[in-house]
Amino acid sequence: MEKKKNHTLRSFTSILLAFFVFVGCLALLSGLAAQDISSATVIKNVRIFDGEKIIPLGTVIFKNGKITAVGQKITVPEGAEVFDGIGHTLLPGLIDAHVHVWDKQNLKQALIFGVTTVVDMSMSIKIMADIKKLQISGRANDRAYLISPGTLVTAPSGHGTQYGLSIPTISKPEEAQEFVDARIAEGSDFIKIIYDDGIAYSLSMPTLSKATLSAVINAAHKRGKIAVVHAATLQNCIDVFEAGGDGLAHLFFNDAFDPEFGRLAARKKVFVIPTLSVLESMSGTSGASALAEDPHVSPYLNPMDITGLKQSFPFKTSRAAYKAAERALRQLRDEVVPILAGTDSPNPGTTYGASLHRELELLVKAGLSPLEALKAATSIPAEKFNLSGLGQIKPGLIADLLLVKGDPATDIKATRNITTIWRNGVKVDREKYLAGVKNAKKARECQKSAPPPKNSESGLISNFEGEKIAANFGAGWIVSTDKMMGGKSAAQYQLAKEGAQGSKGALLVTGTLIKGSAFQWAGAMFSPGPTIMSPANLSLKKSISFWAKGDGKKYAVMIFAQSLGFMPAVQTFVAGPDWKEYVFPFEKFNVDGSDIMGIFIGSSQECGEFTLYIDNVHLK
Secondary structure, eight states, X not given: OHHHHHHHHHHHHHHHHHXXXXXXXXXXXXXXXXXXXXXXXXXXXXXXXXXXXXXXEEEXXXXXXXXXXXXXXXXXXXXXXXXXXXXXXXXEOEEEEEEOOOSHHHHHHHHHTTEEEEEESSOOHHHHHHHHHHHHHTOOTTSOEEEOOOSOBOOTTOXXXXXXXXXXXXXXXXXXXXXXXXXXXXXXXXXXEEEOOSGGGTOOOOOOOHHHHHHHHHHHHHTTOOEEEEEOSHHHHHHHHHHTOSEESSOOOSSOOOTTHHHHHHHTTOEEOOOHHHHHHHTTOOOGGGGGGOTTXXXXXXXXXXXXXXXXXXXXXXXXXXXXXXXXXXXXXXXXXXXXOOOOBTSTTOOTTHHHHHHHHHHHHTTOOHHHHHHHTTHHHHHHTXXXXXXXXXXXXXXXXXXXXXXXXXXXXXXXXXXXXEETTEEOOHHHHHHHHHHXXXXXXXXXXXXXXXXXXXXXXXXXXXXXXXXXXSSEEEEEEGGGGTOOOEEEEEEESOOGGGOSOEEEEEEEEOOOSSSOOEEEEEXXXXXXXXXXXXXXXXXXXXXXXXXXXXEEEEEEEGGGTTSOEEEEEEOOSSOEEEEEEGGGGTOOSTXXXXXXXXXXXXXXXXXXXXXXXXXX
């Protein structure tokens, strides 16, 4: 009887437990359903550019990171977050098809300007791997999505070796397959090749042979990867077409024309990333600084961004070369060659994110319609780089979206008037980023009012009359060469017993300047801050002066400053056999003296061995 009672109790308990589990499951399912509904986002009454065409007035719904509905007659689910898009246009997140990512922060900056995907064209393998881990884990919604070739393919001492990264190089066709396989093993999404001997911008550097170029392209195709080539001249580009390359990373840099260029590109089924932003900067005619004055862009630009937009290349092509690129672009458009928008940020005259909006403007000025330019930054790069789920607004695709005020299909500059950005369905916090930019600008203003370095009041930096090379203030002098950027120039210095105007000492700087990178230097560097390359406020003085004599060659004074970004400002002088005083106002370097990190004096202009004496280095 007791056993029967216990059995009945256990049965009742089991039934009761099953009931509660059932009720719990209903509650859980109900909660999940409610969560699904509440997680839906609706943008209604909005003009839609879906990556191909304009839908004049429609609705887009997305949830859980995916677009679920697009059209004109769509029921809005209860509990959804609703955005009224009257007067706005909804675009796929923009794709910048040519950047160089130096740091993870670059991707956050790109996203703030509606660039939800970037195609890097060469970067550190370690940084690439770290970013891809974040993307795979789903923890990268606060930055643009990245694809990259990682290490580029270049010749020993060729273009791409000058940026401070130790990279492998290739010398002959027989090495191609092994080289490409190694890049793919590192995680390359595609293969990027350099075919550029520097002649387009009056430099000389090694590059791949035509045979090696073809072998690398074939090796990439054998492994199912596309090959994108940096080709600097018109003839280089034609060689790439004939070798079977899939795309050009730039239009050519030289002033050249071939009436068959567009037709050949079409026959060979290549795509082209013109990078007009950087070609314009190289030609010395850039209008990129106007971005810093655009009220829709400038609040989100930190001081370094603004500096980058105002910079120009240390070497120049010509205005005619830029016009030749525009002419070639129109040939490509007429032949319906796929054109992709890319900026080559962060080269001088560009910055991440914001410069893509300038690139769209330049594409339209060069002859594309606004709609064609929008395709160049959305559906076309998504197709050519196999970016599945991106570049269009269609059900089932990823909810990378950009809501802007106005109609960029009629006024391309409307892409800058950003209202909201979604990355993978998650709304981007532009306000938080804006607060960070404001803090950076405040810090820059504080540097302007920082006290000058101790012992700098007299202005004397060094007279070189002691027993060692010393400075009255700051971190002192060091030898500085382009080796830090992959160059091969060399320098050394020592005290000399006789100086200018009968003084008891001078600094003798000797060495060898070797051309082979985009920018070379060798000489002596003074750091006015407490540590090497830390900023110092020297604005109480207005110029740098020194006495010099030498071997009759042209030399350079370079100023490194926070406000100049990554590139120094340069002035030149000729050091003859007799001592002479040289005075260079800070304003000649486009600096006010408040954030100077280094002052370089040495060789950067004429290759070969050099001998230079300097003395009595002062601030005046």
